[in-house]
């Protein structure tokens with residue numbers, strides 16, 4: 061019987077592990093399909109406090125993991141594939157093996173949607189990004205491309221126009237999902253250009269390990285052409301990793317956990333931390349803060365129950 065099982069080993073899960081381990085709760089962290097979480101995909105992180113020179117994303121999460129292990133946190137490879145939170149103790153299946161726990165901290169994140177091109181995967185963190193707030197600063201005076209047609213694409217394009225020499229928004233359709241106000245703001249921004257009915261066929265140059273351009277195709281005319289690009293930003297949404305909690309933890313229509321205040325979910329003893337609940341900020345530091353909050357609430361919950 062565990063006191064705390066933490067689902068996810070990103071910033072939120074690892075921070076929750078540090079706090080619960082230092083509270084002597086011997087947390088078990090289930091690392092999931094992406095050990096270290098989204099930061100393991102990127103290179104330099106310049107906005108996490110405490111690192112004036114910046115720090116590589118994988119090093120940052122690995123340090124958090126080591127810090128949690130120092131205090132007795134245990135990390136388990138594998139993913140939670142099923143859950144039963146209908147009675148206590150809570151039960152989770154890790155790749156088929158069921159474990160029991162008094163509390164759960166869900167820190168399973170929200171994965172960015174990617175286009176799915178092999179070249180894109182190879183260039184994540186090397187010019188391909190899903191986070192303008194995180195990486196916009198690296199593209200001062202550079203050519204930036206934003207993919208998407210919703211509010212977040214318009215917001216990212218406007219934000220990135222502070223840095224880039226030009227920003228091209230590429231959208232596969234003619235119509236936008238973005239609200240009129242966001243679209244108008246982008247349309248009135250002289251640095252932003254639009255390419256409609258257009259898709260990305262290839263991102264160059266995986267061999268050079270840096271983004272240098274893209275191949276585009278107009279879906280109406282089938283015209284194909286290359287364009288120079290330095291920064292390639294996806295803004296086509298995120299997928300919260302909540303499938304295995306479906307029907308148990310309350311989520312909104314997009315699958316994000318609905319908070320019941322603090323780190324509480326609709327189930328007493330099950331807490332949320334990080335991007336799996338936060339559709340607004342989605343930063344390493346906010347996820348870490350949420351991990352701290354969830355850990356403190358789990359501690360108090362266990363204490364109140366006499367454990």
Ligand SMILES: Cc1cc2nc3c(=O)[nH]c(=O)nc-3n(C[C@H](O)[C@H](O)[C@H](O)COP(=O)(O)OP(=O)(O)OC[C@H]3O[C@@H](n4cnc5c(N)ncnc54)[C@H](O)[C@@H]3O)c2cc1C
Nearest residue numbers: 068069070071072092094097098140168169334335342344
């Ligand atoms: C390319 C890129 C660059 C970024 N750069 C920055 C930056 O410079 N600065 C910044 O502040 N933020 C940055 N971010 C955002 C930041 O990475 C996220 O906000 C942060 O990682 C969220 O932490 P999290 O712990 O909530 O979730 P995640 O990091 O997404 O971690 C989720 C964890 O849950 C696990 N998991 C999922 N499903 C299961 C399951 N069923 N069972 C077990 N485990 C599961 C995964 O394996 C993973 O370990 C970047 C994101 C990306 C994609």
